[in-house]
Amino acid sequence: MSNLLTVSPSPHIHSDDSTRKIMYRVVFALIPALIWSVFVFGADALRVTAIAVIACIAVEYLIQKYLMKVKPSINDGSALITGILLAFNVPAGLPWWIIVIGAVAAMGIGKLSFGGLGNNIFNPALVGRVFLLISFPVQMTTWPANQQAGTDAVSSATPLAVIKEGITSGTPVSQLFSEMPAATDMLLGNTTGSLGEISALMLIIGGLYMLFKKVITWHIPVSVIGSVAIIAGIFWLADPQSYVNPVYHLLTGGLMLGAIFMATDMVTSPMTPRGQIIYGVGIGAITISIRLFGAYPEGISFAILIMNAFTPLINNYVKPKRFGGK
Amino acid sequence: MLKTFKLGGVHPPENKISAGNAIEVLPPPKSVFIPVAQHIGAPATPVVKRGDLVKTGQLIAKSSSFVSTNIHASVSGKVKRVDFAADSSGYPKQGIFIDVDGDEWVEEIDRSEELVKDFDLDGKAIIDKIQEAGIVGLGGATFPTHVKLVPPKGMKAEVLLINGVECEPYLTSDHRLMLEKADKILTGTRLLMKALKVEKAVIGIENNKPDAIQLLTEKSKTFEGISVTALKVKYPQGGEKQLIKAVTGKEVPSGALPIAVGAVVSNVGTAFAVYEAVQKNKPLFERVVTVAGKNVAKPSNFKARIGTPTEVLIEAAGGLPEDTGKVISGGPMMGRAVSSLNVPVTKGTSGILLMENKEAKRNEPITCIRCSRCVSVCPMGLEPYFLKVVSEKQVFDRAEENRIMDCIECGSCSYTCPSSLPLLDYIRFGKGKVGQIIRSRKK
Numbered sequence: 001m002s003n004l005l006t007v008s009p010s011p012h013i014h015s016d017d018s019t020r021k022i023m024y025r026v027v028f029a030l031i032p033a034l035i036w037s038v039f040v041f042g043a044d045a046l047r048v049t050a051i052a053v054i055a056c057i058a059v060e061y062l063i064q065k066y067l068m069k070v071k072p073s074i075n076d077g078s079a080l081i082t083g084i085l086l087a088f089n090v091p092a093g094l095p096w097w098i099i100v101i102g103a104v105a106a107m108g109i110g111k112l113s114f115g116g117l118g119n120n121i122f123n124p125a126l127v128g129r130v131f132l133l134i135s136f137p138v139q140m141t142t143w144p145a146n147q148q149a150g151t152d153a154v155s156s157a158t159p160l161a162v163i164k165e166g167i168t169s170g171t172p173v174s175q176l177f178s179e180m181p182a183a184t185d186m187l188l189g190n191t192t193g194s195l196g197e198i199s200a201l202m203l204i205i206g207g208l209y210m211l212f213k214k215v216i217t218w219h220i221p222v223s224v225i226g227s228v229a230i231i232a233g234i235f236w237l238a239d240p241q242s243y244v245n246p247v248y249h250l251l252t253g254g255l256m257l258g259a260i261f262m263a264t265d266m267v268t269s270p271m272t273p274r275g276q277i278i279y280g281v282g283i284g285a286i287t288i289s290i291r292l293f294g295a296y297p298e299g300i301s302f303a304i305l306i307m308n309a310f311t312p313l314i315n316n317y318v319k320p321k322r323f324g325g326k
Numbered sequence: 327m328l329k330t331f332k333l334g335g336v337h338p339p340e341n342k343i344s345a346g347n348a349i350e351v352l353p354p355p356k357s358v359f360i361p362v363a364q365h366i367g368a369p370a371t372p373v374v375k376r377g378d379l380v381k382t383g384q385l386i387a388k389s390s391s392f393v394s395t396n397i398h399a400s401v402s403g404k405v406k407r408v409d410f411a412a413d414s415s416g417y418p419k420q421g422i423f424i425d426v427d428g429d430e431w432v433e434e435i436d437r438s439e440e441l442v443k444d445f446d447l448d449g450k451a452i453i454d455k456i457q458e459a460g461i462v463g464l465g466g467a468t469f470p471t472h473v474k475l476v477p478p479k480g481m482k483a484e485v486l487l488i489n490g491v492e493c494e495p496y497l498t499s500d501h502r503l504m505l506e507k508a509d510k511i512l513t514g515t516r517l518l519m520k521a522l523k524v525e526k527a528v529i530g531i532e533n534n535k536p537d538a539i540q541l542l543t544e545k546s547k548t549f550e551g552i553s554v555t556a557l558k559v560k561y562p563q564g565g566e567k568q569l570i571k572a573v574t575g576k577e578v579p580s581g582a583l584p585i586a587v588g589a590v591v592s593n594v595g596t597a598f599a600v601y602e603a604v605q606k607n608k609p610l611f612e613r614v615v616t617v618a619g620k621n622v623a624k625p626s627n628f629k630a631r632i633g634t635p636t637e638v639l640i641e642a643a644g645g646l647p648e649d650t651g652k653v654i655s656g657g658p659m660m661g662r663a664v665s666s667l668n669v670p671v672t673k674g675t676s677g678i679l680l681m682e683n684k685e686a687k688r689n690e691p692i693t694c695i696r697c698s699r700c701v702s703v704c705p706m707g708l709e710p711y712f713l714k715v716v717s718e719k720q721v722f723d724r725a726e727e728n729r730i731m732d733c734i735e736c737g738s739c740s741y742t743c744p745s746s747l748p749l750l751d752y753i754r755f756g757k758g759k760v761g762q763i764i765r766s767r768k769k
């Protein structure tokens with residue numbers, strides 16, 4: 001025999017799935033929402049996304065090569081996803097240098113300081129977003145006009161901000177609603193907000209694709225969305241003059257983006273279906289608490305980061321159903 | 327809805343390319359090497375020496391304790407030497423080399439093809455014959471069959487499950503046997519039922535073998551107490567615990583044997599061997615072996631003598647393809663890669679699989695992305711990613727707490743991991759260590 005036989009332990013075959021394929025499926029699932037935001041915010045949406053992506057990849061490459069002195073792993077697709085998600089979580093008019101700072105925070109603090117892909121505790125894109133929200137509160141809440149819906153100028157507020165402000169100042173909900181886009185407009189995305197969060201419909205299409213391709217399972221999105229709907233619904237039924245209809249909670253403030261794309265980040269979410277449901281309900285409950293009682297109009301970014309911190313604990317205590325009982 | 331087991335499972339491509347090819351009898355080779363340890367338990371003790379003349383079917387190594395089996399000559403000829411040589415594990419094992427001369431069988435064996443259905447023997451006599459014939463689980467587990475047939479004190483068998491699942495890709499030896507020897511398998515099953523004193527037997531077959539399901543369902547009508555259950559295709563349904571769950575809905579508790587839920591599992595090949603041993607006085611010295619692979623010229627199912635070198639089977643299947651990178655004894659999920667083509671066919675060899683170079687190489691592993699796929703495919707409800715980490719870091723108490731000993735080494739986790747992590751390699755290492763710790767505690 002001329003060639004030596006390979007001797008390695010079983011199994012001897014491997015599914016044709018790979019980490020890279022999974023990452024590119026996530027990217028693919030983000031495209032409908034990206035197209036929608038280009039439609040709504042024009043070339044700015046592309047500019048912000050491109051800067052965020054390039055910055056995230058560059059930051060990962062530079063830190064890995066020169067600081068960590070390891071082989072850069074930029075082509076695994078994960079930095080690309082973080083870049084797109086970071087862009088999705090900021091206003092479309094954000095200056096380039098703020099985006100770059102966000103990318104440094106996301107990749108440097110959020111991911112590489114923990115050791116890189118697979119080791120980070122917090123969702124890197126959300127670390128970047130919250131860092132920017134704290135450092136640049138004005139720029140981060142200056143929403144560009146929706147070029148389609150014809151909402152006015154640069155300062156147009158997001159639906160959630162309108163509600164928060166109105167309720168705090170005692171305006172009855174019924175009056176607030178006259179100033180709000182209709183639910184169908186919010187579903188479609190005829191409103192304003194962060195670049196990628198405005199069209200619930202496009203995000204749901206992406207989510208269904210990921211479900212179909214088995215990139216994610218239903219547990220996290222359904223438990224987040226379900227718990228928000230139930231808790232917001234209870235408040236609304238109890239006092240419809242002070243609390244808004246749960247549909248608005250579901251369609252606004254990045255809830256779909258968070259539930260479908262941010263909370264489902266594999267690295268930072270629990271490993272078992274039961275753990276994922278606990279995590280999802282936690283996110284839903286914290287989101288609603290912040291929205292109803294906290295200082296910020298939106299709450300899902302913080303809620304996800306808080307539950308990210310609980311993920312190791314959940315993994316430790318919530319074990320899969322074992323074969324053969326306890 | 328077809329039955330299957332609940333937790334986990336994967337669907338590797340089936341590649342049953344030799345399913346349509348009838349079993350071909352391979353003549354005895356020029357020489358054989360018959361290891362004395364082809365089963366789980368103590369190796370048998372050789373009872374022949376260099377220069378002895380043996381006949382096909384003659385006892386050449388004797389069972390050395392209860393959990394051990396007899397070994398018989400698979401050919402007639404002259405014992406060349408009793409020595410050590412590598413088997414499929416790659417380690418040298420004691421065995422008997424025989425130079426073949428003709429093919430003279432011991433007189434007691436009934437060589438006719440005629441079906442004998444004689445159920446007069448009592449259970450004890452059946453078990454004795456099985457033990458005498460050196461029968462082991464032919465699905466690959468190679469546990470001595472006579473041991474299984476004697477339930478531990480206080481336990482009682484209620485149902486016999488006959489495993490016709492053959493969930494490993496490529497392998498078709500059980501499938502062919504079911505198609506060609508259905509009556510004999512059913513007779514063997516009746517004999518096993520009698521030995522176990524059970525009234526009920528179920529043959530489990532995956533739905534990708536509709537011809538076998540149909541044939542056995544039809545034929546089983548004339549055998550009291552035997553029925554066939556079609557199962558949804560899912561790997562590792564051929565695992566004992568998974569098959570019991572799929573057919574009876576019961577879960578064997580962690581660390582327990584199937585008998586704990588009243589079940590005993592035997593492979594269809596074993597049932598056939600039982601038939602031959604009890605009705606035809608024929609010891610286990612040959613078996614059906616699939617030879618397959620993407621580039622194999624003539625994918626085949628051979629009835630081969632135990633001890634036949636792998637090489638001889640490959641020749642018979644059209645020769646070793648140019649680009650062969652790996653030769654596996656068994657299936658691609660749980661089989662063993664062999665280092666030499668001299669290793670002999672043994673009682674546990676269900677197939678020989680030839681893989682091309684490209685397939686033989688493993689992918690470069692990258693970091694765990696915590697995608698939880700390994701957890702969701704594990705049929706035992708374990709957390710392979712976690713067991714890998716604790717095995718690697720040698721935190722064996724954590725591994726034990728998280729039930730590393732429950733792992734059935736099915737390979738579903740490594741198969742699935744998108745980061746190509748060799749999870750099972752680490753888990754095997756951890757299992758070995760935890761096993762040692764448990765044994766030392768008992769002392």
Ligand code: SF4
Nearest residue numbers: 704733734736737739
């Ligand atoms: S090899 Fe072990 S850990 Fe991996 S899937 Fe199979 S039973 Fe689970």
Ligand code: SF4
Nearest residue numbers: 694695697698700743
């Ligand atoms: S399948 Fe692989 S990458 Fe996914 S969690 Fe398990 S070990 Fe990690």
